[in-house]
Every structure is written in C-alpha cells, then in structure tokens.
Amino acid sequence: MEMLSGAEMVVRALQDEGVEYIFGYPGGSVLHIYDALFQQDKVNHILVRHEQAATHAADGYARATGKPGVVMVTSGPGATNAITGLATAFMDSIPMIVLSGQVRSDWIGDDAFQETDMIGVSRPVVKHSFMVRDAKDIPEIMKKAFYIATTGRPGPVLVDIPKDQTAPNVKNPYEYPKKVKMRSYAPVSRGHSGQIRKAVEELMKAKRPVIYAGGGVVQGEGSELLTQLAHRLNFPVTNTLMGLGCFPGTDKQNVGMLGMHGTYEANMTMHNSDVILAVGARLDDRVTNNVKKFCPGAKIIHIDIDPATISKNVMAHIPIVGPVHQVLEEMLAALDEHGGEPDQKALERWWEEIEGWRKIHGMRYEVNKDGPMKPQQVVEALYKATNGDAYVTSDVGQHQMFAAQYYKYDKPRRWINSGGLGTMGFGLPAAMGVQFAFPDATVACVTGEGSIQMNIQELSTCLQYGLPVKIININNQALGMVRQWQDMQYGGRHSQSYMESLPDFVALAEAYGHVGMKVTRFEDLQGAMDEAFALKDRLVFMDIYVDPTEHVYPMQIADGSMRDMWLSKTERT
Amino acid sequence: MRRIISILMENEPGALSRVIGLFSQRGYNIDSLSVAPTEDSTLSRLTLTTYGDDLKIEQITKHLNKLIEVVKLVDLTEGAHIERELMLIKVKATGAQRAEVKRSVDIFRGQIVDVTSTVYTIQLTGASDKLDAFIGAIGEAQVLEVVRSGVSGIARGEKVLSL
Secondary structure (H helix, E strand, O other): OEEEEHHHHHHHHHHHOOOOEEEEOOOHHHHHHHHHHHOOOOOEEEEOOOHHHHHHHHHHHHHHHOOOEEEEEOOOHHHHHOHHHHHHHHHOOOOEEEEEEEOOHHHOOOOOOOOOOHHHHHHHHOOEEEEOOOHHHHHHHHHHHHHHHHOOOOOEEEEEEEHHHHOOOOEEEEOOOOOOOOOOOOOOOOOOHHHHHHHHHHHHHOOOEEEEEOHHHHHOOOHHHHHHHHHHHOOOEEEOOOOOOOOOOOOOOEEEEOOOOOOHHHHHHHHOOOEEEEEOOOOOHHHHOOHHHOOOOOEEEEEEOOHHHOOOOOOOOEEEEOOHHHHHHHHHHHHHHHOOOOOHHHHHHHHHHHHHHHHHHOOOOOOOOOOOOOHHHHHHHHHHHOOOOOEEEEOOOHHHHHHHHHOOOOOOOOEEOOOOOOOOOOHHHHHHHHHHHOOOOOEEEEEEOOHHHHOOOHHHHHHHHOOOOEEEEEEOOEOHHHHHHHHHHOOOOOOOOEOOOOOOHHHHHHHOOOEEEEEOOHHHHHHHHHHHHHOOOOOEEEEEEOOOOOOOOOEEOOOOOOOOEEOOOOOEO | OEEEEEEEEEOOOOHHHHHHHHHHHOOOOOOEEEEEEOOOOOEEEEEEEEEOOHHHHHHHHHHHHHOOOEEEEEEHHHOOEEEEEEEEEEEEOOOOHHHHHHHHHHHOOOEEEEEOOOEEEEEEEEOHHHHHHHHHHHOHHHEEEEEEOOOEEEEOOOOOOOO
C-alpha cells in the first residue's frame, strides 16, 4: 500500500473525491498541507483575501453545482473567520467541507499561539465535525466528512487537523475507503408509500390547492419533477426565497415568491388555500407570519428529508419524510395509478380568484419622473441585459428582495443568496465560487453599498483569477432595509442606518484593476448595463445611484396572517 | 410533563458536548443527566430528564436523532419503566436526632455508610420523588450536603434499548 504523510493524505482524499477547487488561506498549522497541495496539480487552490470569503465562495460553488464546496483555513483566527460561512451554509443546508488547521496535539488546551477550540466554537453551526487524533484515520474521516455533508439534509462538516498529524516525515498506509458504514447515520432514502398515496387522495379532493416549494427542491434536484407535477395538476406554485427557480419564474402557474416580501397573489393564494403541498420548505417565520393565524383552512402535506423540520413550526396533516426527488417521482406514479383528475371546475374558479388578485395588486412600483431611479428598475435592466439567464448572487437587504422579486429565475441554482442566516458580505465571494464553477457563464452580484463593503477585499481575488463577475451595486447611500424598518416602526428615526463617506466605488474598482461605472440617471441605465455585460472578460463594478427613500413591498404586517400586508407606503390589506 | 430520555451513543470524545449543546442551543432544559459506557465499550448510555409537552419532546427526540453520534434513543416515560437515582447525603446527627434520622433511613430503606459523632452519611436509591421525600422528612435544616447521580432508567419487560 502507498505510504503517505497526513498532509498528503488530506490532499489525496480531495483528489479521490474529485474536488476541483478548494478555497482557502494559508497559515502556520496548515503549512504541511499547503506544501502537499503545491506538489500536485489536480486540486486547484484559490487564495481569497479573508477566510469568510473562502467559505462563501465554496458555498456559491456548491449552490451553483450541487457539489460540495471545500475550504481550508488555518487555526485560531483563520478558523473563527470561517464561522459565519459555516453558519450561512448550515442554515441553507449547503454541502461544505471546512478543513481547519489546529495547533499540535500536545499543545491543545494550553492556549497555544493561534489556538481555538474550533470543534467547540463551530458545534452549533455544523452538521458534524471531526478532530483528527491519528493521521491513520484521515482517509476514513475525509470519506465520512464528504458523505455526511452531501447526503440526507446536506450541511457543512468541519475537519479539525492538528499540525503534528500532517507532519511530512510520518508516513502511513493510504487507501481511500470505497464505502462508508456508520451505524448511527442512515439518511432516509424513501418516503412512505402509504403517506404518498394519502397525499395524492388529498390533492385530488382539493378545491383551492397550492404548491409551496422551497430550497429543498433545488438542493434535492426535484425541480423537473415538481414542474411536471404542477403542470399535470394545474395547481398554482409559489416559491420561497430559497426555492426561486425550482419552478420557472415566467411560468403562468407561478404566483411568485411568498412570505414577508412575497407577492400579494402568492400570500393570498396561501391564506385562502384548502390544501398546501409544501415541498422542501420549512415553514419558517419569514413565510408564515404569525403561525397561529397561518392559512386557517388548509390541510398541509409536508415533504422534507429532515424529520425535525416537519411539524416544527406548523403541524403537518400528512408528513412525508424522504428525498424530494424520490417522493415526487413516486407521487407522479401514484397519480397515474389513481387515474383521477382534480376538480376542474373548482380549479377554474380558484384560478379566476388568483388572477383577480394578480390584477389588483400584482408587483408594481411607482416610477419617479425626473427624480432618482428606482432600485426595481435596476433589477429589471439587469434582467434585460442578461436575457434572464444569468447566475445572480446577492447580498442581504432591500436589493436582495428586489432581485428576488423582479428577476424571473427559470432554472434552479441560478439565484444564489443567503436566505436563512441573511449574511451581508455573501454576494461577491459567492459570485466568485459560481464563476469558478462556470467560467463562461454570466454571473452578476446584486449588492448594496453596505453589503459590498463587508467583503470588498475580494476584488483583489477576482483580479488574480480573472473572474469577470458583474457587480450591480444598488447604491441608496443607506442600509436600506434597516432604514425601511425605522421608517415603518421607529417613527423615521434613522439610527445608524446612513452611510457617510462612501468611497468612490469607480476609483476603488479601478484601483483593484477592474472597470468601474457610475450610473445616476435612468436614461443611462440600460445602455450602461448592456455595455458592462458586453465586457465578457472583465469584472465591472456598476455603482448605480437609486432613490434612497424606496421601500420593499409587499410587506407582511408583523404578527398578522399571511394576507396581512402593506402594499405600498400608504395602502394595506 | 417530566420525561426520561435514554440515549445510546458512540463512546467518543465530543459526543456528550453535542447532546448538551443541542439542549442549550434550542432552549430546552436538562433537569438531570447521567452517562457512562455500557457493556459494549464503544457505546455510552446517557439518561436525561427534561420537561415538555408532546410537541416539544417530539422536537427534542428528532433533533437528538439527527446528531451523528446518537445511535438510538427512547423516551422511557412513554411506557412502563423503572427509574432509579442514587443519593449520598450528609446530615447532622446529634443528641435525640441520631435515633430519629436512623429511623427515617430505615423507613426509606437507605443505608448509613459513614458515621462521625455528629454526622451521618446516608446512601439512598430510588425514584427521584422518593429522594425528594427523604430530604423533606429529614428537614432541610439538618442537611449538610447532597450528591445525586441523576436519573437512570430502563424499560420494564422484554423491551431493550440496544443495537
């Protein structure tokens, strides 16, 4: 058998897992591993400028490809900088492996230089973690780490590696395990057939049904089947923020996003439904509003791979625990077997009602004549410039909601955002990860002047690797979402939500070696946007000044039901 | 409602902290806890008591089951079960009290395991409420020190929690 050092084993295991890219930053405890990386050319290491960005880049890569993202950081501050990225991936169920260096085994617990109890610090935000106690265990630990991260409900796995376990002079036999056997971990592989048949019965009886599809459909590769099912039944479909793209955004059966900033018609459809087919969604607080008032007349069929998600916030009447893909496949077969059709008359009436809602209060905003342009107009111009076919990453805030509402995602994995944790600073590094995965694809990062500054140093990484990401900086000179809440709930007292002394983003982009563009007038917007996207091999930073007073609507009214919404600054339901 | 959850888990470093961490992270309470390896040295048996309605307990058990190191678990309070806790208690024993304490120990079927001229050290096993009752009977003013092991439990009959 081949004899390898611990460091070589780590790198070989990455090769054996077929890892193309690893995002990281070197430091004392991982130097042996970096040396082993240097001496091979299968795994490409991407040097970021901050460890948080490494995790988001790996995350973006994972979201765009479905493959696990891999990160390497050193001990202490390197490791703790990765925590936000771990938490981001954990909340959105993203498969990720973080390899963190650790001080040598005999120093652990001594408060050694750059020592942090990374297993302890990361515990609440990882699916699982391993500490390497013997270099001989590295192949098995790596195999398990990838297995756990990518199966069941995916999530990040941390492998903490003390420096002495990677010492170049200590060699051990290396054989990468073909299979993992863990008596305590067996992800569900099939949904219960009886429950699926029961669900089909319920769908057939439904008079006001709705399909509510979340990120689990994207993650679980269930988009095609879900689209088939929806078309076959002619039921309305609403997507969560995480589920956008799992059902075509331009499909007429799509009633748009639901929840806090969901469309009027989506929230009304949910509230008035009699059967909800929730697929790969977790009925979280940004969707349900007050759970006690949630969809009072609805029977809930809930499909999810994670049993703990079912009946956590809202009781499910028909729970189905299983992989979305398999359950939907079996559900389609069960529909064939059943042979019946949904109540067409009732459905027709239901659609009339929904179209009515769409007509009265469909997505809209007021355009300023001669005044500053609206952020919504920027997203619409982006949609046009990219023919609706870009990978769009976003940061967190108003711009995120506008990008979710006004860009129609027709394919899964095209809309990439931190939905669960809401991590500002996610957008740019995530866009890097996507661009590495698909070098020829159009990748846009919709951001704001607040969020972009949280990881702006990655402009340097983008230059090093020639990543032609397009940054759409929707600049309202304020932390827009904070300010919106302050307008609505704090009497307009804008406590710390105004950004003074913004940098000259154009000059900044140029200083980093990129192209900068500033747009202040709507007349110039589309032209500038088209020009930016025509620069195929350059990163373009578009600094676009918009109306600082704009709010995101609709907006659910706190503690109400799903149908309680502000529709504009002056109208509410 | 009080529940006794018994967990079979991998006897590995860090496993215990994951179980405990889960409770604090999700806002559940642990009332008592006892843990030790089983006859199979790769497995630990952890017994904990907690409070909650059916929904909360369902969430707790689901989340516990998600922990990679948790192999199997059972809510003992769902069926007939035997519950035991060990208590070592030091009480003042002087003058007339010496005989009085001795009588209470006998009534509760405890044992005096150590004696000085002023202090009895008593060992008592039983369900937690029996131990509470004993402390009540002695009177808190007499109690110098209490050590309790936390609840251990096992199902009655042929039901077994094993691999």
